[in-house]
Amino acid sequence: MTRRQVLEALMAAGGLTGAERLGLAGVALAQKHERFKLVYASATSGGPLWLAQEKRRFQAHGLDPELVFISGTTAVVQSTVSGESPISYAAAPATLAAAIAGTDLVFIAGGVNTLVYDLVVHPSIARPEDLKGKAIGVTRFGASSDFSIRLVLERKWGLHPDKDVTIRQMGDNRGIVSGLQAGIIQAAPLTTDARLKAEKLGFKTLVDLGSLGIDYQHTAPFSTRDFIKKHEDTVRRFLKAFVEGIHLFRTDKAGALAVLAKYAKTNDAELLEAYYKDYADVFPKVPYPTLGGIQVILDDLAKKNPEARKFKPEDFVDVRFVRELEASGYIDRLYRGA
Template sequence: MKVDWTRAFPTARIDSIAVVLLSISISLSLFSCAAVEAQGRPERLRVIYSAIGSSQSPIWIANEAGIFKKHGLDVEILYVAGGSRAAQVVLAGEAPVAMFNGSSVISANLAGADLINIASGMNVLPFLLVVGPSVKQIDDLKGKKVAITRFASATDFALRFAAEKWPVKPDKDFTVLQLGGQPEMMAALKSGAVQGAMLNAEFAIMARRDGYRELVDVAALGLTFPGSGLNTSKTFVKNRRDTTLRVLRSYVDSIHYGITQKKFAVGVFAKYLKSQDQPFLEAVHEMYLGKYIPKIPYPSTESMKRALDDIAEKDPRAKSWRAEQFIDATLMQELEKEGFIKQLWR
């Protein structure tokens, strides 16, 4: 499978990525670099989530349950659609930590960045190709338009992985459009602007209720892939390791809280997914916190290697890298050594 990751990170200069960021219509000021003050005032920083999908739910729960504050942080969470764009925000120094997929970590580093994955979110791709009435089978995609969030995003990877054995190919037989986020893809599908969309499980369920059909379930194809995980820069870890550890404690704590406090977590899903459909919300909770998101989210070398191997088919620079270079498991190891994880799950 050949994904053109250079469409997301076209140059080898970090300053060029920062220039790209200037065009993003979000108003972000630099995060506070001050350490926690002597009187114990929480440290302020921003954390990015990159999808309106429950893969991002540990960040939502940590925010809503006061878990960041519990660990000495005053966090503002912000939505930036798509993994490649979220990576650009981190690289530009607008937020030190973000949730996005591992392929965006790899692509950015091949272009000269120093991003690192410190915790896995999911090691599967919970996406489904949802199609309109004009598409009955794979062959019907010929001449059609299919939506993803961003080039080099997890949705892009999912589409191209699924298409490996199809008789029709993306870019050659059908057009692939990057639309930004799940809500935008859903709207385009409903309006007829696209005939297919790589939706996450939540939006796929909603689309099904509106009469659309799931053509391919990517999660069922058996792919190990570094889905949305917790990422930062090596520089941030080096200079502010204590802060990074507190972010990681918050992340791990929120997974535990989301699993053990189901009613609260379902309420958080309702807020961020903008739904009051209780059966739907409970199904989403079970799917993500009961199945997809690991309780102890160690970075996965295996899934990162899968993404790296795929990128190497298109970008020869990737062949000189090892999967281990894109992860830092020492932070999770430190939490385990100090007894934090055992205390949570006792």
């Protein structure tokens, strides 16, 4: 009897916990791991990937990805197009821009399907309309922070960016917080860690942009159509591990906090708790990309690139693998056993 057959017999015999069953399944597949580089650009929203890696969910499905962080989605896109990272995870706008330019990139699932910034303001600002005439800081023009605040200003508050308010490029979150202190800017969309720092300095959160009900494809896993065509089973197994990572992130807080501590490189309990609170519910159980959120990005890209108007969101998604997992009951079973 082979090692795999022994393990399968042990699982079939019962008396093992769910964790032991998963562990044995991972060992059973150990000799068949497929190695590849998995590049990601999000330092805060990669929780499902990190948990899938640390809890050996990828390995349980015969994969052995090397997770590599690269700052900036453009570099991640280049890595994917070149084939260096056949499956990647990063912000959607740059991915869509590259697809419109002629690459065959396509989203294979959703990730964070909403805005993830808090608008932090000077204490004197009490309402969105008080932003008129003020300066708002973003990391860089064209970055997610810039896109997000412009979207909210126009769609929700009727304020024209660069006319009713001034948008200032501050370099990074540290520069934004310094700008708030110096009075160079009076407001800024900030992620969790920077928001906490600003609040400790006396600034306040005016609104969670994600609470405004705007569909937005913030981050998502993607690949090329060529790779998917040639390696369908790899993509299928990746997505099984990915949905398991989402499940673990949503249901195993202690495990999620431990993984966040490792990948965010911090032991700050307050920060980790805030990270978890901000992200625990943003990953959909069934991770379809948001077509409405992709359309929002296409509309924005069309302002500078008219080619974007020729496309519809469906041109940039391949959801058949997520649909398979949903239809098979695989995802439902994960949560029923939680």
